[in-house]
Amino acid sequence: MKDMQSIVSLLLRDLKVKLKPSTYQSRQAYLKQLLNLANQMKLSEPCQKLFDAFANDDHGSKERRSMHLQVLKQVDKIAGTYLLTPEGQFFNPPDLPSNGDANKALERMVFPISGSIDSGILISRTIEDLKAIRLSKSSIGQYLHALRYFQAFLIRKYGNIMYSPQGCQEFLEENDLKYRKGLIKEWRWKINRKATVVIMEVAITGHYYWKKISPFELVLNEGGLESIHKEYISSLNAENLSPSTISLRDYVFRSMISLGEISSKEAMFSLSYESVQCISKSFAEKCCISSLHTVLNIMINLLRWLWEHGYTQKDLSGCLLKPFVQRGRIVPYLDHENEEKVLEYLNGSFLRERAMALLALRLGMRSIDICNLRFDEIDWYGDRIRIHQHKTGEPLVLPLTSEVGNAIYDYIINERPSTSPPSPFVFLNRFAPYHKLGKMYPLCRRAIELSNASIVDGKHKGSHVFRQTMVHRLLEKNVPHQVITDTLGHTDKNSDKCYISMEAQMLRMCSLDLQDIGQKHWNGGTANV
Incomplete structure (x- = not known):
C-alpha cells in the first residue's frame, strides 16, 4: 500500500492526460481537501476511517457528496484497498477469477469445504452454474450484486474476503436485522438470502442445481427451535391436512419466529402477551383483512399447541381476537x-x-x-x-x-x-x-x-x-x-x-x-x- 501523497500524485498525473483543464483543476481541489483531512486525522495511508470521514464531509450538499465519493473511488482503485462506501458496498469490487482459474482451484478441494477459501472462487463458480440453468442476465446481475454485498460484509467484519460458514450465518443474521428495522426492502432481503443459500450449497457440494428456496430456510438453525418446528409439522401431518394447509401453517410458524425475534427455546418459553400483540400487529401491516383473519386463526391454534406441549409458560392464545370479516360482500367486476x-x-x-x-x-x-x-x-x-x-x-x-x-x-x-x-x-x-x-x-x-x-x-x-x-x-x-x-x-x-x-x-x-x-x-x- 502506498502513502496518500504518492497515491494522489499518481492519480493527478493520470487525470491530467484524460480530463479538460477546468475539470482537472476541480478534481485537484477535491484531492487536496482529502490530503488535508488525512493530515488532520494523522493518517498517512488510505483507510476506511479516512474514507468515511471524507464522504460525510459534504456540508449537506448532494453535489459535494457525489464528488467526494467519485474522488474516493479513484483513490481506492489506485491504492487497491477495496474500501467500502457509506452504504456498505465496494468502491471498486475485487476482480473475480476466471472460470478456468476457479475450476482449477476447486478441483483440489474436498467437499464440503471445511476451511477458508477465497469467496471470489465460489462466486465465480456460482455465476457459472446460474448461467448454466439459463437465468436471465438481470437475475444473474441481482445474484452477483448480492454476493458482492456479502463480500463487502466479510471485509467489514473480518478484514478479508475469505469464505466461511460462520461468515454466511452472521451475514444472514445482519440481513434479517436490517429487514426487521426497515433498513432494506423486502426484495433486497430475499435476494441476499437466496444468494447466500446458493453460495453455501456450492461450498458444500461444488455446484448449484436449481430448486425453490424458502426465504425462511435458515431461520431456525440455532437455539433448538428446529426441533419444535419438526414436532409441529409432524402433528399437522398426523391430522392428515393437505400440503397447502401445512405450508401455510409452516409460514405462520416461521414468520412468528422472525417477527418476534425468538432465537431460542428459552425465548419461546418466556413469550409474553405483549410480544404476541407485537407479532399480530406486524402481521396486520403485511396482510389484508381477510388474510389476517386466516393468519390470526392459525396463530391462535399454534399458541395453544405450544402451551399444551410445554413450550410456553402460559396459554397465550386468548390474547388474540380474530378481525371481523363481512361475508356478504359486494363483488367487483369490469364493466x-x-x-x-x-x-x-x-x-x-x-x-x-x-x-x-x-x-x-x-x-x-x-x-x-x-x-x-x-x-x-x-x-x-x-x-x-x-x-x-x-x-x-x-x-x-x-x-x-x-x-x-x-x-x-x-x-x-x-x-x-x-x-x-x-x-x-x-x-x-x-x-x-x-x-x-x-x-x-x-x-x-x-x-x-x-x-x-x-x-x-x-x-x-x-x-x-x-x-x-x-x-x-x-x-x-x-x-x-x-x-x-x-x-x-x-x-x-x-x-x-x-x-x-x-x-x-x-x-x-x-x-x-x-x-x-x-x-x-x-x-x-x-x-x-
Missing part, C-alpha cells in the same frame, strides 16, 4: 368499457398474459387451474377443456372457444420456450428455469393498472375480477343460476350468493319505498311522541 381497455392492453402484451387472462375472462377458470393447465387437458378436436379443479377436486368441462383457443395456440407456437424434457404444463416462466407459473395475480394487476381500467364496486386487481366479470356477463344475458354454478365449478349452491350483488335490476325490484320516512302517521298528544 364493458373497462373490459375493452384491458383487452386492448392484452392485445399488445405478451401472448402468455393474453391467453391466461382470456381463460379467466371468457371461461371463468380459477387462477390455480390456469397455472396448472396441461396439454392433455385440452381437447383441440372436440373444442373442450377438461380439468380436475385444484380447489374442489371435482372434474370440470368447459368449451374451448375460438378466441381462447387461438390465444393459447399463438402462445404455444410463437412464445412458449422449449424445454428438455418437455414440460406437460402449458404456461411456463418466460425466463429460465422454465417451471410452470405459480400464480396469476401479478399479470392481472399489471393488465388492470397499465390499461387504466376502473373496477366496479371494489379495488381488487387479481384474476377473480376477470372470473367475476364473466359471471356478470352471464347474469346480463339472464343465464340460469344453475348454469352459472356449473360453469364456475362450484359444488355448494351457497357459493353463488355473493353474486346477487351484481344483479342490479333484480335488487331494484326488491328495494323498499322510502317516501314515508319522516312523515307522521299517528294522532294523539305528547304521550304518542
